[in-house]
Amino acid sequence: MTALPPPSRRPRVRAGLWLGAAVLAALVLVALVPSLLAPHSPTEADPLRTLLPPGAHHPLGTDQNGRDVLSRMVHGARPSLLSGLGASGLALLGGTALGLLAARGGRVADQVVTRGLDVFMAIPGLLLALLVIAVAGPGTLNVVLAVAVLTMPVYARIVRAQILQISRSGYVEGAVTLGVRPAAIVWRHVLPNALGPVLVLATLGVGSAIGAGSTLSFLGLGPRPPAPEWGAMLADSRGYYAVAWWTAVFPGVAITGSVLAITVVGRHLQRRVEGRRVP
C-alpha cells in the first residue's frame, strides 16, 4: 500500500509571494533611482543633528554623524543588490566552468575538481571568505569575490550532476550517433538544459550573497566609510545601542527584507521549474 498522491491542483499564489515580489520591485526601484525616496543626502553630516530619533523631518532618525538614516538606507540598496548579483553571477560562471570540466574533462579532471570541491566544502563559508579577504585585502570588489568563492562549490556540484545526467539522455546519444562534434553537443544540447535549475539556484543565491556581503561589511572588511552600506551602517551603530536603537534596527530590516523577498520569489521560481521537469 502506498500513500495516495496529493490531489492535483494549481499551486495557489499566496499572499507571501505577492509581498515578496512587491518588496523586490521596491528594492530594484530604489536601487535604480535612490533620489526618488531619499529625503536627504546619504553622506552629508550635520553635527547639530546627531542621533535624532525618528520624527517628521527624519522619518527613521539620524546617525552619530547627523546623517539621515532613511537616505543612507535607500542609497545602500544599490551596492547591496549589485554585490549580490555580482557575487552570484561570478559564482555561477566559475561553478559552471568547474562543473563542465569535471563532467566532460575525463576521469583525472573529475577527480581533481571533485576532491577540490570537497576541500572547499570542508572550510566553513565565512572562514573561506575571510581567507580570500586576507589575501586580496578588504574592499567592495574583494567582498564580492570572497562571497563568490564561498558559494561556488554548490553551483559546480549541481552543474556537474546535471551535465552527467543529461549526457546520458536519449537526445545526446542521438546527437553523438549523428556525428555532432563533442563541443557542439556540450554547447548546443547539454549546457542549455543543464543550466535551468542552476539559474534558479543563482536567483536564490543573490539573497544569501547579500546577507554574506553585509556580514563582511559589518566586520569592517567592505566599502570604506562614509559609503552608505547596510552592513557598514550596522557596524557604525555599535556603541549607540542604548541611546539610538533606530541606527541599529532599520538597516537590518533592509537586509532581512531583501534576503527574504528574494528567497520567497526564488523558491516560487524553483517550484515552477521543478514542476515542469517532473510532470
Added chain:
Amino acid sequence: MRARAAGARLGLAVVVLWGAVTVGFAALQLMDGGTLDLILGTSSQATPEVRRQIIADYGLDRSVPEQYATYLWHVLHGDLGRSYQLRVPVSEAIGDQLPATLALTSCALALAVVVAVVVALLTAHRAPWLRGGFAATETVALSVPQFWFGTLLLIVFSFTLRLFPAAGGLALPAVALAVTPAGMLAQVLRKGLEDALDEPFVVTARARGLGDGAVRLRHALRHALLPAVTLTGWLIGTTLGGAVVVEQVFSRPGIGRLTLTAVTNKDMPVVMGVVLVAALVYVTCSLAVDVLYRLIDPRLRTEAAA
C-alpha cells in the same frame, strides 16, 4: 568490505585535510608584498642583517616546493608556525581562544537541535495555520543575518529590559548563533517526519493502537533523523564560522577576534591555522556522522555485514 569502506572514508578525510593545507599555502604564495614585508610590518626600517635573519628563520630563501614540503611537515607535527603579529606559536594562540568559541558553538547547536526537534514533532502534518506559521518563521530565521539578530537581542534584552549582561553572558550569543541552524534543521526534520508519517509502517503502528505521540517519537523520528544528522555534521563547521561574527557583536573573546585581527593585519599563519582547525572539525564531524548513521539505521549495519 567494511574495513575497506572505512579505509576509503579515512583516506578521503586525509585528502581533504591535505587539500586545506595546500589551499592555505597557496594563499600565502598569492599574497602581494611578500612574506618578509608582512613579518616586518610597519617597521620597514629593519637593517639588512635583520632582514637576512628573518629570511633564514622562515626559510624564505628556499624554493617554493621546498617551503611547501617544510610547511606540510610542520603541520603534520602539529606546528602551525608562528604568528607574524603576536610573536607566539599559532597553535598556542588558537588553543587559548578555542575553548570559548567551542563553548558558544556547542551551546548554540544544542539549542538549535532541541528547538528544531520540538518544532518538527509538533508541526509535521498539523493544521495548515500552525505548520505554515512555523514554516514561515523558519524562512525568516534563515534570512536574518546572525549578527543583526544578535544586535536586536542586545538592544531588547540587555539595554531595554536589562535582563542579560551586555557583555560576558553566554545565553544571548548562543541564541543569536542558533537561529540559522535551528531554521535549517527544523525544515529538514519536518520534511523527513512528514515523509515518514506517510509510510505504511506508520499505518501498521497506528493499527496496533499506538497513540500519535508514540508514533512520532518512536517510529517516525528515527527516519527523519538520517538527513538531519548529515546536515548537523555540516552545520557544526558553519556554526563555528558564524561564531566569528557573533563573538564580535557581543564582544566575546574567542577565535573571532583572533581571526579578524589576523585578517586585517594579513597575519597569514593565524588565518591558515584557524582554517585548518575548522577543516579538521568538519572532517571529524563527517566521520562521526558515518558512525552515527549506522547506529540510527540498522539496515546499514546488516548490509555492511552481509
